[in-house]
Amino acid sequence: MAETSSSVRGFAEAGADLSLVGVSKRFPGFTAIDDLFLDIPAGSFFALLGPSGCGKTTTLRLVAGLEEPTQGKILIGGKDVTNTTSYQRPVNTVFQSYALFPHMTILENVAFGLRRRRIADAEKLAKEALDLVELAHVASRKPSQLSGGQQQRVALARAVVNRPALLLLDEPLGALDLKLRRQMQLELKDIQSEVGLTFLHVTHDQEEAMTMADTVAVMNRGRIEQMGAPEALYELPTTSFVAAFLGQSNLFTGDVTDSSATTMTVGVAGVGIVVPLDRAQVHRGVVTVGVRPEKVTLHRQKPSGSNRTVIGPGRVTDASFSGVSTQYTVAVPGFGDVTVFAQNTSLGDHARPGDEVYLSWSPEHAFGLLDHPNVSSGKFVADTDTGSLVVAEREKLEAELEES
Numbered sequence: 001m002a003e004t005s006s007s008v009r010g011f012a013e014a015g016a017d018l019s020l021v022g023v024s025k026r027f028p029g030f031t032a033i034d035d036l037f038l039d040i041p042a043g044s045f046f047a048l049l050g051p052s053g054c055g056k057t058t059t060l061r062l063v064a065g066l067e068e069p070t071q072g073k074i075l076i077g078g079k080d081v082t083n084t085t086s087y088q089r090p091v092n093t094v095f096q097s098y099a100l101f102p103h104m105t106i107l108e109n110v111a112f113g114l115r116r117r118r119i120a121d122a123e124k125l126a127k128e129a130l131d132l133v134e135l136a137h138v139a140s141r142k143p144s145q146l147s148g149g150q151q152q153r154v155a156l157a158r159a160v161v162n163r164p165a166l167l168l169l170d171e172p173l174g175a176l177d178l179k180l181r182r183q184m185q186l187e188l189k190d191i192q193s194e195v196g197l198t199f200l201h202v203t204h205d206q207e208e209a210m211t212m213a214d215t216v217a218v219m220n221r222g223r224i225e226q227m228g229a230p231e232a233l234y235e236l237p238t239t240s241f242v243a244a245f246l247g248q249s250n251l252f253t254g255d256v257t258d259s260s261a262t263t264m265t266v267g268v269a270g271v272g273i274v275v276p277l278d279r280a281q282v283h284r285g286v287v288t289v290g291v292r293p294e295k296v297t298l299h300r301q302k303p304s305g306s307n308r309t310v311i312g313p314g315r316v317t318d319a320s321f322s323g324v325s326t327q328y329t330v331a332v333p334g335f336g337d338v339t340v341f342a343q344n345t346s347l348g349d350h351a352r353p354g355d356e357v358y359l360s361w362s363p364e365h366a367f368g369l370l371d372h373p374n375v376s377s378g379k380f381v382a383d384t385d386t387g388s389l390v391v392a393e394r395e396k397l398e399a400e401l402e403e404s
């Protein structure tokens with residue numbers, strides 16, 4: 001047993017693939033992870049993004065071997081590790097609490113695990129790891145003499161020094177202030193590309209996930225709702241949860257009234273909203289469509305003769321200036337409150353609360369969702385007008401989806 005353990009754990013030269021195959025974790029009376037499938041290629045920076053309580057930490061604990069799945073398999077580097085102990089897995093974890101030994105120097109902290117495993121050159125390897133996080137100059141200090149950001153980097157060095165095939169990071173930057181967090185995000189990303197290990201990073205911060213990861217999986221209630229490159233997820237969310245959790249979205253619900261070979265038209269309050277078929281998850285029946293606030297343009301007069309989708313007139317109810325852009329809320333009858341981000345590229349002409357405006361966007365920026373906003377959730381208050389349709393039509397749609 002001990003032999004397997006040291007050989008498996010050894011020094012991975014590169015990252016390994018991680019696969020979760022149909023993994024579930026049920027606690028008494030509660031399903032924390034529900035039939036999870038996940039494939040993370042070796043050497044990638046993968047982020048698991050989701051709100052508090054969605055099952056992120058449980059997923060990491062399952063991968064680390066600190067928790068046993070109720071069902072399913074976990075493979076690291078193609079090897080089934082489901083029934084192995086945490087010591088037998090080539091995995092290290094970095095947490096938010098750094099848990100450095102206060103009586104040891106920084107170098108001793110980083111070398112500790114290596115020494116315990118009687119690895120030759122422990123000190124040399126620890127120094128290299130400290131170099132990597134640019135802390136060689138504080139090697140002889142004690143943890144209490146370092147700032148929070150520095151301590152976090154030591155914790156990272158202590159994990160990376162083991163060359164784990166897979167490094168798990170559970171909201172590691174959560175305790176740092178915003179500015180330091182942004183800086184550490186870029187550093188972590190650099191370190192990951194330098195060492196080439198597989199990073200599985202867990203966060204509830206969408207900006208953090210988008211900045212750092214090659215691939216982001218959005219998790220909701222123990223399931224993955226959507227997975228992909230950050231830009232792809234942002235430009236083409238497929239569920240109302242992803243549309244609202246990753247950035248902001250304007251969502252409208254209506255019937256598909258018409259379709260062509262490449263587009264469909266969704267009728268909302270008498271306006272035909274055109275959506276490309278390849279940007280829509282559902283092509284008939286009641287559909288929720290969306291458009292991101294920065295894709296919407298504000299007009300003083302009704303724009304004519306363009307092939308843009310135009311709604312309005314509506315009334316500006318709020319305008320908040322933030323330097324680079326202004327965020328407007330426009331109440332449009334039949335559409336609810338629509339959010340618009342306008343870049344401050346022109347001088348002077350800003351709309352003010354009370355102004356009457358029209359809104360437009362290019363059909364290729366619209367997207368069609370698989371489901372409908374959850375009207376009971378406070379997140380979708382903007383959608384009350386069209387949202388009321390949803391409750392009645394939801395079951396019908398689900399039945400249709402099952403049929404097809």
Ligand SMILES: Nc1ncnc2c1ncn2[C@@H]1O[C@H](COP(=O)(O)OP(=O)(O)O)[C@@H](O)[C@H]1O
Pocket residue numbers: 027028030032050051052053054055056057058059
């Ligand atoms: N040991 C446990 N017993 C019962 N419920 C648990 C246990 N661990 C976690 N949970 C529940 O599982 C859900 C997911 O928890 P967690 O994975 O910690 O979420 P996250 O890290 O995404 O915030 C939560 O509702 C939590 O209360």
Ligand SMILES: [Mg+2]
Pocket residue numbers: 056057058
């Ligand atoms: Mg957690």
